[in-house]
Amino acid sequence: MNITCSTKDLAAALSATARIVNSHTTMSVLANILITTNDDQVAFRATDLETTLEVRIPGEVTEPGSALVPAKAVSSYAGNLPTGIAKVSTHGMTTRIESELSQCDFHGLNADEFPPLPDAKTSKLLGVATSTVTTGVDAVTFCASREPSRGPVLMGTLLEIRNGKLRMVATNGYRLALWSTPVDSGAANRSVIVPTHALTEMRRNLGVAETIELTTLGTSDVQLRAQAGQTVLVTRLVDGSYPNFQQVIPSAYDATVTVGTAPLVGALHRLGVVATDLANTVRIDIQQDRLVLTASSDAVGSAREEVFCETSGEPPKMALNARYFAEMLSHIDSPQITISLGSRLSPVKIVPTTPRDNEERVYVLMPVRDHE
Numbered sequence: 001m002n003i004t005c006s007t008k009d010l011a012a013a014l015s016a017t018a019r020i021v022n023s024h025t026t027m028s029v030l031a032n033i034l035i036t037t038n039d040d041q042v043a044f045r046a047t048d049l050e051t052t053l054e055v056r057i058p059g060e061v062t063e064p065g066s067a068l069v070p071a072k073a074v075s076s077y078a079g080n081l082p083t084g085i086a087k088v089s090t091h092g093m094t095t096r097i098e099s100e101l102s103q104c105d106f107h108g109l110n111a112d113e114f115p116p117l118p119d120a121k122t123s124k125l126l127g128v129a130t131s132t133v134t135t136g137v138d139a140v141t142f143c144a145s146r147e148p149s150r151g152p153v154l155m156g157t158l159l160e161i162r163n164g165k166l167r168m169v170a171t172n173g174y175r176l177a178l179w180s181t182p183v184d185s186g187a188a189n190r191s192v193i194v195p196t197h198a199l200t201e202m203r204r205n206l207g208v209a210e211t212i213e214l215t216t217l218g219t220s221d222v223q224l225r226a227q228a229g230q231t232v233l234v235t236r237l238v239d240g241s242y243p244n245f246q247q248v249i250p251s252a253y254d255a256t257v258t259v260g261t262a263p264l265v266g267a268l269h270r271l272g273v274v275a276t277d278l279a280n281t282v283r284i285d286i287q288q289d290r291l292v293l294t295a296s297s298d299a300v301g302s303a304r305e306e307v308f309c310e311t312s313g314e315p316p317k318m319a320l321n322a323r324y325f326a327e328m329l330s331h332i333d334s335p336q337i338t339i340s341l342g343s344r345l346s347p348v349k350i351v352p353t354t355p356r357d358n359e360e361r362v363y364v365l366m367p368v369r370d371h372e
Contacts (some may be wrong), residue, residue: 004060006085010088012072030047030048032109041058042057052234070289078256126184129212130210136193137203153242159193164276168244214225255311257286261332261335267305286311332350
């Protein structure tokens with residue numbers, strides 16, 4: 001193999017694929033990136049057997065071929081090359097990368113040992129604007145569980161097409177995020193659970209092209225394939241049933257509070273300095289036209305914040321996780337939010353008072369059992 005490409009493209013492709021590699025893998029072949037050629041393109045592929053990413057860049061191919069190179073070392077080296085032209089060539093199982101004044105040889109493995117790109121019976125799910133997918137991913141995935149003990153379902157994100165709407169939902173059992181927007185009404189109703197880390201990689205790597213084509217692979221929809229331009233990501237879907245999130249979202253409430261988003265976020269961040277217990281507890285009391293928030297700890301001290309608000313009904317006193325609350329608000333770009341409240345221990349519903357056009361965004365936060 002003998003190719004020439006820009007160092008910038010080379011570094012970007014190797015960096016993207018290297019993130020897929022599991023640094024703790026016990027299979028040596030999976031610690032590598034596969035480089036292959038196709039006409040005037042160079043493809044880079046990595047997999048952890050759950051998620052596979054292939055990135056293609058333009059290049060001058062003077063001798064076609066393939067190479068298997070150590071992911072961590074090669075991506076680190078390419079990322080430190082100066083802007084310019086890189087030449088990549090193979091000699092047996094050794095791959096050389098050289099630029100104007102630099103040269104490095106990497107010992108690799110037999111490229112034939114690398115797993116092929118998943119290919120099976122496909123079923124088109126949806127073709128949608130890339131910006132739509134990235135907005136949805138940003139809106140919900142932070143709420144998914146990061147704890148393996150919670151199980152793969154809660155570590156996944158629900159991707160659902162129903163009645164002409166694309167919906168994404170994520171929860172860790174203590175907080176929930178729902179986002180939806182209208183899509184092509186011709187899309188069939190489908191529901192899949194996607195590993196959240198795969199959606200994060202999709203958002204990171206597929207954002208250049210204008211549209212993303214989503215298809216499922218296998219006769220029983222065992223994998224999801226996402227393609228945008230010359231980049232393809234394939235991930236194994238989570239097998240299981242997603243929790244009935246509709247039951248968690250309050251349909252009735254006793255009071256509502258409308259408050260400025262930025263002032264509340266600032267107050268929560270300041271209180272977070274003091275709210276150092278496991279639940280980052282902040283206590284909330286609505287007094288006339290003010291939201292009164294307090295936090296205390298034996299180790300740090302105590303703090304109090306007041307934020308002007310408008311209320312309806314009789315809001316209860318309650319305690320919430322300050323970090324979770326602030327993180328939710330950071331994903332809302334409305335100048336104000338509306339908080340719907342039931343009893344002291346009922347789920348709290350948070351929505352933007354001025355939502356984006358053609359978008360629904362709902363956040364639900366479970367109260368903290370506070371004994372003070």
